[in-house]
Amino acid sequence: MSSATGQSTQGSQDDVPSAYPPPPEFAENAVAKAGLYDEAEQDRLAYWAKEARRLQWDTDFTDTLDWTDAPFAKWFVGGKLNVAANCVDRHVDAGNGDRVAIHWVGEPGDTRDITYSDLLTEVSQAANYFTSLGLVAGDRVAVYMPMVPEAIVTILACARLGLPHSVVFAGFSAGALRSRVDDAEAKLVVTTDGQFRRGQPAPLKEAVDSALGTGDDAAKSVEKVLVVRRTGHDPDLNWVDGRDVWWHETVANASDTHAYEAFDAEHPLFLLYTSGTTGKPKGILHTSGGYLTQVSSTFHNVFDHRPESDVFWCGADIGWVTGHSYLVYGPLSNGATEIIYEGTPNSPNEHRHFEIIEKYRVTTYYIAPTLIRTFMKWGREIPDAHDLSSLRLLGSVGEPINPEAWRWYREVLGANSAPIVDTWWQTETGGMMVSPLPGVTATKPGSAMKPLPGISAKIVDDDANEVAQGEQGYLVIDKPWPAMLRGIWRDNDRYKETYWSRFAAQGWYFAGDGARYDSDGALWVLGRIDDVMNISGHRISTSEVESALVNHHGVAEAAVIGAADETTGQGIVAFVILRGSTVDTGDDLIKELKDQVSKDISPIAKPREIYVVPELPKTRSGKIMRRLLKDVAEGRELGDTSTLVDPTVFENIRKKK
Numbered sequence: 001m002s003s004a005t006g007q008s009t010q011g012s013q014d015d016v017p018s019a020y021p022p023p024p025e026f027a028e029n030a031v032a033k034a035g036l037y038d039e040a041e042q043d044r045l046a047y048w049a050k051e052a053r054r055l056q057w058d059t060d061f062t063d064t065l066d067w068t069d070a071p072f073a074k075w076f077v078g079g080k081l082n083v084a085a086n087c088v089d090r091h092v093d094a095g096n097g098d099r100v101a102i103h104w105v106g107e108p109g110d111t112r113d114i115t116y117s118d119l120l121t122e123v124s125q126a127a128n129y130f131t132s133l134g135l136v137a138g139d140r141v142a143v144y145m146p147m148v149p150e151a152i153v154t155i156l157a158c159a160r161l162g163l164p165h166s167v168v169f170a171g172f173s174a175g176a177l178r179s180r181v182d183d184a185e186a187k188l189v190v191t192t193d194g195q196f197r198r199g200q201p202a203p204l205k206e207a208v209d210s211a212l213g214t215g216d217d218a219a220k221s222v223e224k225v226l227v228v229r230r231t232g233h234d235p236d237l238n239w240v241d242g243r244d245v246w247w248h249e250t251v252a253n254a255s256d257t258h259a260y261e262a263f264d265a266e267h268p269l270f271l272l273y274t275s276g277t278t279g280k281p282k283g284i285l286h287t288s289g290g291y292l293t294q295v296s297s298t299f300h301n302v303f304d305h306r307p308e309s310d311v312f313w314c315g316a317d318i319g320w321v322t323g324h325s326y327l328v329y330g331p332l333s334n335g336a337t338e339i340i341y342e343g344t345p346n347s348p349n350e351h352r353h354f355e356i357i358e359k360y361r362v363t364t365y366y367i368a369p370t371l372i373r374t375f376m377k378w379g380r381e382i383p384d385a386h387d388l389s390s391l392r393l394l395g396s397v398g399e400p401i402n403p404e405a406w407r408w409y410r411e412v413l414g415a416n417s418a419p420i421v422d423t424w425w426q427t428e429t430g431g432m433m434v435s436p437l438p439g440v441t442a443t444k445p446g447s448a449m450k451p452l453p454g455i456s457a458k459i460v461d462d463d464a465n466e467v468a469q470g471e472q473g474y475l476v477i478d479k480p481w482p483a484m485l486r487g488i489w490r491d492n493d494r495y496k497e498t499y500w501s502r503f504a505a506q507g508w509y510f511a512g513d514g515a516r517y518d519s520d521g522a523l524w525v526l527g528r529i530d531d532v533m534n535i536s537g538h539r540i541s542t543s544e545v546e547s548a549l550v551n552h553h554g555v556a557e558a559a560v561i562g563a564a565d566e567t568t569g570q571g572i573v574a575f576v577i578l579r580g581s582t583v584d585t586g587d588d589l590i591k592e593l594k595d596q597v598s599k600d601i602s603p604i605a606k607p608r609e610i611y612v613v614p615e616l617p618k619t620r621s622g623k624i625m626r627r628l629l630k631d632v633a634e635g636r637e638l639g640d641t642s643t644l645v646d647p648t649v650f651e652n653i654r655k656k657k
């Protein structure tokens, strides 16, 4: 159970406080008060039923939870709602149509302010067009788009029609897109001609064309590809007649009124593929009522949200769960005003984020620790050159935040007073699970503190006994929660095996993370204990990278580990054995291998280092001992090598390193 946090923690330095209570004024006016914990403790289901009723239900639910078919949950049984109407129509109906929903900032500097009325118009148009294509509730739509407003419109139009969306991060390769399109049998793919990255237009539709193939190799399920013109960089854009259509020639001309239908609380809302411990990504399934209840409630409470005055900014991409829950559904269901920024933080220069915060008077800022550490590297003079006084609450997500980065974040961006909410959750949990309440909790740098009201978690040992304070154990969720995944797309066995088999007797969900309580009872998440890496807050499995490497003709075997990295949390380090001696082992080969991974998966999965080694450390049963490779990569003394077939392999590996 190692992590980038270094696990020192507990405010060990004498001159800095170990815990930071909320400023008194913040605490006094907080949206979420301490009473929420007691309320949820007394009756967890009543608490969630009350939170669910913050939403608009067309038919009220009769039961809060049906857990008789565990681990397949049904929340808000009998209830019907429309998720998109909750995110859009009801704010217009309440007289807030003129409120800006999205301040969109394009990378080249173009901007759009989209009100809730505008959003209703655009979502209705897209819904009408999707319907005209013959799509009916239950059909899947793949979304492969950069951070343009049409991506949000597409997601909401899918939700409005009950079409489960499967958003694929636009940084993923054609191959990754194809396997996700096939697995979900998507009928429609929505994309853009290109995207702006670091000031340059880069093609995107090209990847869709290559993913979907032609002739015998064509993706069978796909009927249409809907293309938003974003960059206009390619006048000779490849066009498949009959399959490809432009957004501006179709959606933009569709009727702008659309009557929504209410769907069952358990109607599938989306699939989101995420890396597991095997090479095949899992299609995590989320449904409507429970998911929206939890993301909406946690957005409101954890971000102390005030729709009239706050400007929220979540820096995540819509390709990840954070983008789904706290860039689309959480904020919009609360009638928030938010920023959506298309590009990279250093385009055209490192001032970009701070200029946006200053210009729009952002109040609440939610990013991954990797970005905080990048800001630290760039130097505080950059944020210091801007008026960041509007920021009143800061959030962190995606990976353990090291105390140093936490303190820097609070001091430099939060003017030494803004509370920080370090939120632990996962694609599978749908919404936040462990986090401070900003007006209640005295926070400790690096700790996610405690489960949110209505959430029940434990840290246990191999025998399911709770560990003593200070000891590490497995983080488990011991009671169902509204936004929990409802399964893995078309693979119930894998769902049970992956999440519910470790503590099957107890009926607990095992999250894959290690954690511990400190002597004050604060919860510290220590990172993954399985073969999943966390690179800049992005989840990548070791075996996915290994299979990409062995796809190269020269590689016989590969072992991949995540080694501690100062900026990205973990960096990918690969050890490869080559096929025979005919392969040239020079720098060209290393570059080729890195490119291979980049092409097969995504540039974010590119190994930081690759070592050609003569052998890999294996147990007698043939399992590669990644733990030992990690020791080598991080320059540590080797752990226990007694189970190795041949302990001398390390001498050979070390010589190569």
Ligand code: PRX
Pocket: 274, 321, 322, 396, 397, 398, 399, 400, 401, 422, 423, 424, 425, 426, 427, 428, 448, 511, 512, 513, 525, 526, 527, 528, 534, 537, 538, 539
């Ligand atoms: O290891 C934990 C880490 O990210 C994993 C979940 O990754 P993903 O499904 O991609 O979702 C990321 C965004 C919610 C977890 O198993 N993780 C996430 N948030 C934290 C974290 N580790 C420590 N502290 C966090 N706040």
